[in-house]
Each structure stands twice: as structure tokens, then as C-alpha cells.
Amino acid sequence: MTHANTKPATLGELRASGHAQLSVKQEIRTNLIAALRDGRDPWPGIVGFEDTVLPRLERALIAGHDVVLLGERGQGKTRLLRTLNLLLDEWTPVIAGSELGEHPYDPITPASIRRSAELGDDLPIEWRHRSERYAEKLATPDTSVADLVGDVDPVKVAEGRSLGDPETIHFGLVPRAHRGIVAINELPDLAERIQVSLLNVMEERDIQVRGYTLRLPLDVLLVASANPEDYTNRGRIITPLKDRFGAEIRTHYPRLLSDEIAVVHQEAHLEATVPEYLLEVLARFTRLLRESTAIDQRSGVSARFAVAAAETVAASAVHRSVVLSEADPVARPVDLGTVIEVLRGKIEFESGEEGREIEVLEHLLRRATADTARERLGGIDLATLVSAVELGDPVVTGERVTAKALLAELPDLDILDVVAKRLHAESDGERAAAAEFALEGLYLARRISKIASDDGQLVYG
Known part of the structure; x- marks a missing residue:
């Protein structure tokens, strides 16, 4: 593929190029199927999972499921999650300067929707590399809803905007990963009330901040890792959240x-x-x-x-x-x-x-x-x-x-x-x-x- 600098620079040029918009899960499915069909290894550096974990993960991704990997420490769960971004397109268009990296065809924040309406085909676009579309968070007991989802920005409120204005929100990790992959390591270590904040993101694809529901049709693949013992030991994955993961895949140590x-x-x-x-x-x-x-x-x-x-x-x-x-x-x-x-x-x-x-x-x-x-x-x-x-x-x-x-x-x-x-x-x-x-x-x-x-x-x- 050509370098980002030679690509369309406005919405009009992008439309003229014939570019088609795919969701993150469609993008991953398309690229994974192409790699399998061509005999290319989609998982460089992953050893010992060829006949066990990888076929299950491939089926889950083709099905468009969010995934949790269960396994003891040092089984390569994080390494495997970090290879997922190789299944994204190398470059993807985003609205220039948009906070959440929205697709030029589909703005979702009030500011981007307004700019898109004002500028039309002259809306400037940038190209983002797939390495920037993977966000990872190590779940720790002190992780807050603000870290993952967002919070009201007091500076914006001080500027005179009302609390009900969606533009007063400072977005957290998950919305900022819009059109990308969010990986949460050691998910059971996340406090249960924080896990609850992910329920809407995974199912309804909206977010709630301070009682204010913001309809944001987020496009993310959510993946997580966990130690099976954590269900009863330090913490657990709450049942409604477990239910929202389409696939639970057990990893293992090298068998050979x-x-x-x-x-x-x-x-x-x-x-x-x-x-x-x-x-x-x-x-x-x-x-x-x-x-x-x-x-x-x-x-x-x-x-x-x-x-x-x-x-x-x-x-x-x-x-x-x-x-x-x-x-x-x-x-x-x-x-x-x-x-x-x-x-x-x-x-x-x-x-x-x-x-x-x-x-x-x-x-x-x-x-x-x-x-x-x-x-x-x-x-x-x-x-x-x-x-x-x-x-x-x-x-x-x-x-x-x-x-x-x-x-x-x-x-x-x-x-x-x-x-x-x-x-x-x-x-x-x-x-x-x-x-x-x-x-x-x-x-x-x-x-x-x-x-x-x-x-x-x-x-x-």
C-alpha cells in the first residue's frame, strides 16, 4: 500500500477514490480470511498455539466476537493480544483533528458532525497507522470509570458550557480507541463497579458519564486476559460482562x-x-x-x-x-x-x-x-x-x-x-x-x- 502522504486529503477525494468503510470487526475478519487464504501466518512470533488456541481465536474473530483469553501467567496472552492490530488495515482515514479518530463518512461527536456539515467534501482527513489503533490497559484496583470511559472536564464547564452538553466530556481509553482494539489485561482485577461501566460499551455501544448518557455508536473490538484462578481468588469477571464476551478461549503453556x-x-x-x-x-x-x-x-x-x-x-x-x-x-x-x-x-x-x-x-x-x-x-x-x-x-x-x-x-x-x-x-x-x-x-x-x-x-x- 502507498504511504499515507500520497492518499486522499479531503472527504471529496476519499469518496472519489472508491474507499469503502468497514467496521473494525469487518476489517479484521476480511484481513484474517485473506491471510488464511494466501497461506500467510497472521500470528508472527506466537509459538505452540498453532493447533489449539489460534484456530479458536480465528473462529471468534471471523464471528465478530469480543474475546477473553483465560490462562496462567506467562502463557503469552498479552503477546497474542498485541498481534491483533496486525489484522487491521495498515492505514485508515480519520477526520483531521477529531478527538476520537472518527471515519470521515461517519462522524459521531457533536464537534465532528458540525465540521462535516459545514465543510462537506472539503472536510480534511488524515491517515492513521494501525499501530495507533491498539490501546492497552492493565487493570488495577485503582482504575476508575473516568480512566476507561470518561468524565466531565471542569475546564470546559468553567468556559460556560452546561453539564448536559456532551462537549464537556473528557473521553477515557475506550472511546479514544474508537475504530480500534481495546485490550484489558488482568480483567478480574478491575473493581466490579468499573466492570459495570463496560456493559453499555459492549452491548449498547453508548457511554454514561455522571448520569448523562451520551449516544456514541462506538466501533471497538474489546479483548481481555484473565487468570482462571482470579474468578475465585483476587476478583472475578462479573456474570453480565462474561456473558457479553462472545468467546472465552483457554491458553496453555507450550505442549512440545x-x-x-x-x-x-x-x-x-x-x-x-x-x-x-x-x-x-x-x-x-x-x-x-x-x-x-x-x-x-x-x-x-x-x-x-x-x-x-x-x-x-x-x-x-x-x-x-x-x-x-x-x-x-x-x-x-x-x-x-x-x-x-x-x-x-x-x-x-x-x-x-x-x-x-x-x-x-x-x-x-x-x-x-x-x-x-x-x-x-x-x-x-x-x-x-x-x-x-x-x-x-x-x-x-x-x-x-x-x-x-x-x-x-x-x-x-x-x-x-x-x-x-x-x-x-x-x-x-x-x-x-x-x-x-x-x-x-x-x-x-x-x-x-x-x-x-x-x-x-x-x-x-
Whole structure:
């Protein structure tokens, strides 16, 4: 599409161009159907919902329904809501200078109706980008009706206008999103009396301010997110409001390990090389946390946990490279332990687990590491490595051991080349990480021992 500056600049030019007006929901439906028909992905950056959440959401949007997404924290609800504006037309015409961004064919405020009548085809128009047609509000207990709907503007009243004059109203978030999308995050946190103020907006499409009903045929798609537990916990979505949402869609955490890893790749900002098998360990660890009876599953284990864990492991590798003057920081299995202390606060434990938090996390991290080692190194006979470590000198690693020092301690065995090839390890740092991963896998399989010394070093023997 051409840039906004080359488009019609007056109502007359817009009519002459053949432009047709669509409601927001018609616009989204048209663009969504076109994307599906052309085989384009309407949901860039959304991972793991392809066969579950997205088909339901697409059906709801085609039906023209307002939508509430239900799911635990960190399931990508907000990310999904923020992609909705990509289904709007890239540019849309609005009456120049209008407070609510009204369509030139359909002014709805008294000021715009008056200007349209006075200027006719000379009514100036502007073009608004779809990024400006998405409004988001985090519902907090102190959110007011004025924030969402509007209030009487005392300055305008002081100018001599009467309270009954609709032009005395300062509009809130929802009217200002006219011809766009309004997203309310954590809807149950909104006080019930504030939720009531949305009822007219959703059904009758008018607004009430201070007892004065203003007939505003608002054109908005209202979407919201909520945690299912909030219905009984901190607050709830009032029944009449639930009834007005055409679709209630449950979200979920990634169901495939590959999706969990893909989310980490997409969201994490890694300051060092983190081998793929270590990301797999963290993804498995996150999944084990979601299955553990020691963890409060009502609050969930966010996808942000795995992302933050990967960033923490990378940061540990950078820290080591700076302290020990290594050129290229590469994360090693020894860095995995840093995740537990740093991230334990991101998880809610069941009430009977006080004092056992670290123990639970260490156990699940060992399980994740052992499962990944079996998966990644299955079929490789590591007996020669076991014998060499048992009979020769022990292998010392730790946060204060460089990759070169670790490689120098390793026995000269062909099997380590096989391990390096299987784990796609090429640089010294990657080969050291691969060897350490193999040793950790053997320790967890109880084929060799591991002792932690007082200075933080780990000795495999």
C-alpha cells in the first residue's frame, strides 16, 4: 500500500477514490480470511498455539466476537493480544483533528458532525497507522470509570458550557480507541463497579458519564486476559460482562519440548553462546516444575522462567570469561546451578514445602540434565571415558576453570571427538562444554563420582 502522504486529503477525494468503510470487526475478519487464504501466518512470533488456541481465536474473530483469553501467567496472552492490530488495515482515514479518530463518512461527536456539515467534501482527513489503533490497559484496583470511559472536564464547564452538553466530556481509553482494539489485561482485577461501566460499551455501544448518557455508536473490538484462578481468588469477571464476551478461549503453556525451546530462542537475549543441549535442559527443567506437586500450579510456571534461566546461564559464562580472560564465552553445565539461586523467587511453592525449596529445584534440575544427556548421547559407548576417569587423573571443572584448562585435563580419547561431533561442538569452549556435559551425564547415571570442593570446584573421578 502507498504511504499515507500520497492518499486522499479531503472527504471529496476519499469518496472519489472508491474507499469503502468497514467496521473494525469487518476489517479484521476480511484481513484474517485473506491471510488464511494466501497461506500467510497472521500470528508472527506466537509459538505452540498453532493447533489449539489460534484456530479458536480465528473462529471468534471471523464471528465478530469480543474475546477473553483465560490462562496462567506467562502463557503469552498479552503477546497474542498485541498481534491483533496486525489484522487491521495498515492505514485508515480519520477526520483531521477529531478527538476520537472518527471515519470521515461517519462522524459521531457533536464537534465532528458540525465540521462535516459545514465543510462537506472539503472536510480534511488524515491517515492513521494501525499501530495507533491498539490501546492497552492493565487493570488495577485503582482504575476508575473516568480512566476507561470518561468524565466531565471542569475546564470546559468553567468556559460556560452546561453539564448536559456532551462537549464537556473528557473521553477515557475506550472511546479514544474508537475504530480500534481495546485490550484489558488482568480483567478480574478491575473493581466490579468499573466492570459495570463496560456493559453499555459492549452491548449498547453508548457511554454514561455522571448520569448523562451520551449516544456514541462506538466501533471497538474489546479483548481481555484473565487468570482462571482470579474468578475465585483476587476478583472475578462479573456474570453480565462474561456473558457479553462472545468467546472465552483457554491458553496453555507450550505442549512440545521443541516449542518451549523455540520460545527461549525467540525471547532470550543471550550474551554468550549457550549450546542447544543446555537450552534443552532448561526447557525440560521448566516442564518438570510445571508437573511437580511441590510447586503451586495455580500460579503456574511462566514461559518467562525458561527465558530468564537461559539469560542467567549465559551471564554466568560471560562472568567467567571476564574474570578468567577468556575470549569467547560459552556456557557449560557448571553454569546451570546459577539458575536455582537467582530464579527461585519466580516460583510459588506449596505451603508444605517451606525449607525444601532449594532441594526440590536441585532434584528437578538433575532430572532434566540426566534426561537430556540420555536423549542427546544415547547410543554412544562412553565406557572408555569412564575407565580413563576412574584409572587416570580426576577431571576438575568449576566456575574458575577455563575451557582450555578443562580440555588439557581430559584424557586423549577418540570418544570425546564423537561426543563433540554429536553435540555440534567446534570451538574450544564448545568442546569443553560438550565434554563436561558427557561427564555430568555419567555422574547422574552413577557411572563416575563427583565431589564438590570447598573452593567451588567440581572433581569428576
